[in-house]
Amino acid sequence: MSLDDQTSAVPDDGAPTELRELAAAHGVLTEYHRFGGGIAHVSDATLVAVLTALGVAATTRQEVSQSLRRARDDEWRTVLPPTVVARQGDVHDLPVHVSDGASVHVWVELDGAEPEARPHELRRRRDLEQRDVFVTPREVDGRTVGRATFAVPDDLPLGWHTVHALTEGQEWSTTLVVTPARLELGDDIERDQVWGVLAQLYSVRSRTSWGMGDLADLADLAWLTAHQAGADFVAVNPLSAAEPTVPMTPSPYLPTSRRFGNPIYVRVEDILETAYLSAADRSLVEWAADPVRDLDTDAGALDRDAVWEAKKAALEVVHTAPRRAARQAAYEAFVESQGQGLQDFATWCALTEELAGAPWPDELRDPWSPAVAATRERLAERVDFYCWLQWVFDEQKHAAQRTALEAGMRVGIMHDLAVGVHPAGADVWALGDVLAHGVGVGAPPDMYNQQGQNWSQPPWNPRTLARAGYGPYRDMLRTALRHAGALRVDHILGLFRLFWVPDGMRPTEGTYVRYDHDALIGILCLEAQRAGAVVIGEDLGVFEPWVRDYLASRGVLGTSVFWFEKSDGRPLPPEDYRHLTFATVGTHDMPPTAGYLAGEHVDLRERLGLLTEDAQVLRAQARAERDGAVLALSERGLVGDSPSEREVVEGLHRYLRRSRAALVGVQLVDAVGERRSQNQPGTDTEYPNWKVPLGDSAGNIVLVEDLFDNARLRSLFAAVASAR
Numbered sequence: 001m002s003l004d005d006q007t008s009a010v011p012d013d014g015a016p017t018e019l020r021e022l023a024a025a026h027g028v029l030t031e032y033h034r035f036g037g038g039i040a041h042v043s044d045a046t047l048v049a050v051l052t053a054l055g056v057a058a059t060t061r062q063e064v065s066q067s068l069r070r071a072r073d074d075e076w077r078t079v080l081p082p083t084v085v086a087r088q089g090d091v092h093d094l095p096v097h098v099s100d101g102a103s104v105h106v107w108v109e110l111d112g113a114e115p116e117a118r119p120h121e122l123r124r125r126r127d128l129e130q131r132d133v134f135v136t137p138r139e140v141d142g143r144t145v146g147r148a149t150f151a152v153p154d155d156l157p158l159g160w161h162t163v164h165a166l167t168e169g170q171e172w173s174t175t176l177v178v179t180p181a182r183l184e185l186g187d188d189i190e191r192d193q194v195w196g197v198l199a200q201l202y203s204v205r206s207r208t209s210w211g212m213g214d215l216a217d218l219a220d221l222a223w224l225t226a227h228q229a230g231a232d233f234v235a236v237n238p239l240s241a242a243e244p245t246v247p248m249t250p251s252p253y254l255p256t257s258r259r260f261g262n263p264i265y266v267r268v269e270d271i272l273e274t275a276y277l278s279a280a281d282r283s284l285v286e287w288a289a290d291p292v293r294d295l296d297t298d299a300g301a302l303d304r305d306a307v308w309e310a311k312k313a314a315l316e317v318v319h320t321a322p323r324r325a326a327r328q329a330a331y332e333a334f335v336e337s338q339g340q341g342l343q344d345f346a347t348w349c350a351l352t353e354e355l356a357g358a359p360w361p362d363e364l365r366d367p368w369s370p371a372v373a374a375t376r377e378r379l380a381e382r383v384d385f386y387c388w389l390q391w392v393f394d395e396q397k398h399a400a401q402r403t404a405l406e407a408g409m410r411v412g413i414m415h416d417l418a419v420g421v422h423p424a425g426a427d428v429w430a431l432g433d434v435l436a437h438g439v440g441v442g443a444p445p446d447m448y449n450q451q452g453q454n455w456s457q458p459p460w461n462p463r464t465l466a467r468a469g470y471g472p473y474r475d476m477l478r479t480a481l482r483h484a485g486a487l488r489v490d491h492i493l494g495l496f497r498l499f500w501v502p503d504g505m506r507p508t509e510g511t512y513v514r515y516d517h518d519a520l521i522g523i524l525c526l527e528a529q530r531a532g533a534v535v536i537g538e539d540l541g542v543f544e545p546w547v548r549d550y551l552a553s554r555g556v557l558g559t560s561v562f563w564f565e566k567s568d569g570r571p572l573p574p575e576d577y578r579h580l581t582f583a584t585v586g587t588h589d590m591p592p593t594a595g596y597l598a599g600e601h602v603d604l605r606e607r608l609g610l611l612t613e614d615a616q617v618l619r620a621q622a623r624a625e626r627d628g629a630v631l632a633l634s635e636r637g638l639v640g641d642s643p644s645e646r647e648v649v650e651g652l653h654r655y656l657r658r659s660r661a662a663l664v665g666v667q668l669v670d671a672v673g674e675r676r677s678q679n680q681p682g683t684d685t686e687y688p689n690w691k692v693p694l695g696d697s698a699g700n701i702v703l704v705e706d707l708f709d710n711a712r713l714r715s716l717f718a719a720v721a722s723a724r
Contacts, residue, residue, distance in 0.1 A: 018061070018068050019044060019047055019048070019058065019064050021068055022051065022064055022068045023050070023051060025072070026051060026056055026071065026513075027513055027514035028047060028054070028511060028512075028513050028514075029042065029513070030047065030511070032444070032511065032512055034444065034445075035445060035446040035542055042511040043509065045502075045509075046509050046510065046511055047511070049438065049502035050439060050502060053461075053500065054436060054461060054513075055461065055464070056071075073138065073140045073141075075095070075097070076097050076140045077097075077140060077141065078097065078172075079096060079097055079104075079172040080094075080096060080163060080165055080172050080173070080174040081095065081174060081466075082174065082466040082467040082469070083174060083175045083176075083467075083469050083470055083519065084152065084174060084175065084177070085177045085470075085516070085518060085519040086176065086177070086178050086179070087178075087180070087518075088155075088156065088178050088179065088181055090181065091151050091152065091154050092151070092152040093131070093133075093149050093150075093151065093152075094106070094128065094150045094151070094152050094163065095135075095148075095149055096147070096149070096150055096167075097145050097146070097148075098145070098146060098167045098168070099143065099145065099146070099167075100144040100145060100146035102146070102167050102168050103167065104148055104165055104166065104167035105165070105166045106128045106130075106150045106163065106164065106166075107125055107126060107127045107128060107164050108125065108126045108128060108152070108156065108162065108163055108176060109125055109162045110124050110125070110126065110156070110157065110159070110161050111160050126153070126156065128151060128152065128153075128163075129150065129151050130148055130150050130151075131150065131151050133149040135147040135149070152176065156176075156178045157178065158178050158179065158180060158526055158529070158530075159178055159526075160175065160176075160474070161175075161177070161178065162175060162176060163175075163176045174469070175469035175471075177470065177519070177523055177526065178526075179522030179523060179526040180522075180525050180526060180555075181554075182525070182554055182555040183525040183529055183534075183535060183554060183555030183556060184555065185555055185662075186410070186534070188232075188410045188411075189557075189663070190662075193657070193659075193660075193661060193662060193663070193664060193724060194232040194410055194662070194663055194664075195231060195657065195665070195666065195721075196225070196233030196235060196409075196411065196414070196663070196665055197221070197225050197231050197233070197667075198234075198235045198236075198584065198665045198666065198668060199221060199234060199235070199236055199237075200213075200236070200588065200669075200678050200690070200694075201214075201217070201218055201236040201239065202237070202252070202265075202302060202304070203678070203692060203693050203694045204218075204694050204704060205217065205296045205693065205694070205701075205703055205704065206220065206296070206704040206705055207705060208269075209296050210267075210289055210292045210295075210307055210311055211292035211293075211295035211303060211306060211307040211310070212302050212304065213265075213704075214267045214396075215265050215266065215396040215399070215400050216269075216270055216400075217267075217704050218265075218413065219403040219404070220704050221234055222234045222403055222404035222409060222412070222413065223403055224707060224708065225717075226404065226407035226408050226409045227408070228708055228717075229717040229718075229720075229721055230721045231409065231717075232411050233404075233409055233410075233412060233413070233414050233485060233486060234404065234409075234412075234413055234414065235413075235414035235416070235486070235488060236414070236416060237252040237416055237588070238253060238255060238415070238416040238418045238490075239252070239261050239265050239397070239415065239416075240255035240259075240260070240262060240417075241255050241259075241260040241261055241262050241345070241425075242262045242264065242304075243352065244312075244349040245353055245357075246304075246305035246309060247305055248264070248304045248305055248308055249422060250302075250304060251679075251689060252416075252418070253418045253419070253455075254418070254420075254422050254456070254457065255418055255421055255422060255425065256421060256425030256426045257421060257425060257426040257427045257430075258417060258418055258420075258427060258476050258480070259341060259427070259476045259479045259480075260342070260345050260390055260426070260479065261390060261393040261394070261397065261479075262393075263311070263315065263389040263390070263393050264304065264307060264311060265393065265396075266315065267396060268285060268289070268311060268314045268315060270396060271318050271392050271395075272327065273321040273327070274318050274321075276322075277317070277318070277321055281320075284313075284314070284317045285314040285317055285318065288310045288311070288314040288317075289310060291306065291310055292310045296701075296703065298693070299693065299699055299701050300693075301688040301692070301693075302692070302693055304691075315385075315389065316385065319388050319389075330391075331388065334391045334394065335391070338387075338390070339475075341430070341475055342387055343376070343387070344367055344426075345390075345426050345430065346382075346383045346384070346385075346386035346387045346390075347367070347372065347375070347376045347379070347383055348367075348426040348429050349382075349383075349386040349426070350375075350379040350382035350385075350386060351372075351375060351379070353382065354379065354382075365429070367430050394482065394483070397413075397483045398483040400413055401483040401485065402483075404485070405485070409485070411486050411534060412485030413484060413485055413486075414486035414488055414536070415481075415487055415488070416488045416490060417476075417477075417480045417488065417489050417490060418490050419455065419457065419491040419494055420457025420458065420459060421435075421457055422456075422457070423440065423457065428458055431472050433461060434460065434461060434464050435458040435460060435461060436458055436459050436460070438502060438503050439458065439459065439500040439501060439502050439503065440454050440455060440456040440457060440458065440500070440503065441455050441456075441458070441459045441498055441499065441500065442454040442499050442501040442507045442510055443455075443499050443507065443542075444499055444507065444508070444510065446541060449681050449682055450611070450612040450613065451506075451507065451508075451610070451612065451682065452501075452507025452510070453507055453681060454501045454506075459494070459500060459513070460473070460498075462514075462516060466516065466519070470519065470520075473520065474523060474527060477523065477527040477528075478527055478531075481528060481531035481533050482531070484533050485533060485534065486534040486535070487533055487534070488536045488538060488582070489524070489535065489536065489537050489538065490538050491541070492537030492538055492539055492556070493537075493539055493541060493543050494515075495515055495517050495520040495521055496515060496543075497514045497515060498512065499511070499512050500512070500513050517550070521550075521551070521554050522554075525554055525555060525556070534663075535556045535557065536556070536558075536559065537551055537557065537558055537559065538559045539558045540561065540564060540587075548578070551580075552578070552580045555580075556580075557580045557582050557662060557663065558578060558580060558581045558582070559583075560577055560578060560581040560582070560584075560659075561583075561585070561587055562583070562584070562585045562586070562629070562652055562656060563586065563590070563629075565577065569628075570628055571628060571629055571655075574655055574656065574658040575658075575660060576660075577656075577659035577661050578660065579660045580662055581662065582661065582662070582665060583656045583659055583663065583664050583665070584656070584664070584665040584666075585652045585670065586667060586670075588678050588679055589677075589681050590677065591604070591675065591676070591677045592667060592669040592670050592674045592675055592677075593652060593670045594645055594670070594673060594674070594675045594697065595676065595677065597626050597645060597648060597649075598645075598675070599619055599622040599623065599626075600675065601622070601677075602618045604680060605680070605682075608682075608683055608686050610682050610683070629648070630643065630648060632655070633648065633651040633652065636658070638654050638655055639651040646712060646715070646716075649670055649716065650715065650716050650719040653666055653670075653716065653719060653720050653723070654720070654723040657720060657723035658723065666716065666717070666720055668694065669694065671707075671710070671712065672695070672702045672707070672712060673696045673697035673712045674694065674695055674696065674697070675697060677692070678690060678692050696710065696712070697712075
């Protein structure tokens, strides 16, 4: 008999059902606030599907009862918690569960010597003191279990340590992560407002690109905007890995792996070994480039597949070139530093390439199977090729950041971390049950996506992630933060709670699942501090009021978009903006400002059938929004009477420069007068998402070398640079 036959959402006496108690015990919301007001009540079917994805049995009343009993005692079944995350400067209580009356000894092994100690005083072990805290013992699985409470001291160094417990002759261990109480921000961010440029890198091409923007173009963009406009950062879309074969998923927010990079962004000529190719091999590289060189000035949709096939052929030639001893040693050191994760990713790439779209045999679906081990050995050359691609990508990513800083930028390159990964990608294959299966990440309906969204990415499973010591999360962050002056975390609200949509259900049938935000944000701050990077959280959408205050208390900047910042229905005054925020006029999910002012976000959604409200009503609202913005600018003397489109765009950016925001970003599309959206949420094939090349208001292609020949760009950058 199914659960639906045995339970109801709310019993007659008004008490919650066991199913809803079980959901609450595992952080699954049984109701949530709708956008615009009202409460959404989550169905039993959704709760069962989400609990199943968490690994909690809940398909029958008996399973629900058993799982609920287990949940109540779960933490008492293990001697140590799955992972302990503590803040430096705070004493953290550590619960240790042992047989009632048994003694236990607990200590910490540090991952490095304490920095304040003298060489002869270096200590790698710290014994923990037991606190005088009485907790009533509990009967668990037929035995009496007691809880001893130990104090994790407030002076442990930042880092990844190990807690050990010895009781009844057996030793247990778990990960202890000591995180900064607050991410240390540079004086420039704390004291001064800095501004920079936002670009979709694939769209920003030069005369030497291979049909789409790459890391060499990024370095040039950083140098130009720093030297000629005084910008302090360039923010780009996620450069995370896509498929190693065509067709390549166009969305940079749907990568196959968030840990590794997409070698389509590598500039082949900038790999050192390219200079030493034989004449024959150099000809092969040039021949590979010929079909895509002309694409740089093509105003049509970007052709990633053609670009990748050309680059891949050239990169295979360069990969075979001998490397000097120092270069080979550097490559080997990189491979060793990336560990098993890189080997698994490269193996997945080699397997994907060999299978060429055919279904994966069952024996290859488990990365730890003997079949995969044998295949990895057989495909060793291809595995090495895909490891090498990550090395050259990393080198060129480093070069872009170095160029930005040497040009005088105070931040440099701001990289972007997507909210999730492709459901059939490398991370899903390699990470196993650390990601939840049978669900996708999405969002409930809001004013811009009235049907809700399902982005299809499988989310972290909070239970198994903690049992893994947050290692996969840490490794992902470390790669994302390598050679980055800042990291934008897409949908950072997902580190607090994520909207899960069960497979086969509509976005309106999903619900939120809570995460241990103290752990996830703390680890993010730790890794960012070690990398010397600023963190910006995209905290737009539906969120609980305390979340933004929490992020600010940890030193994580929020996100403010002019069109979303309102006070009594009017644009929020600049002096009322949050200080720790990254302020922009629009986002990549909206038309550029020129298009937005013209109401093209309504026209496009109407053409694509995405509206659930009357188009004329929405157009009237868009006109009123524009008029309100122009009035706010006029009241502050930022535009005159009957301002032109260009004057309004410049006025909006000057408005943000008068705000308290720590960072202000100028979208490159706004600078050149582009009107076309890069992405229309809620569409797949209906619109050329993530394929629109950088162009001006007339649709003419704008190349990197020609950026500062664009009068509109020079005018906007001058207005922004002089606005403070």
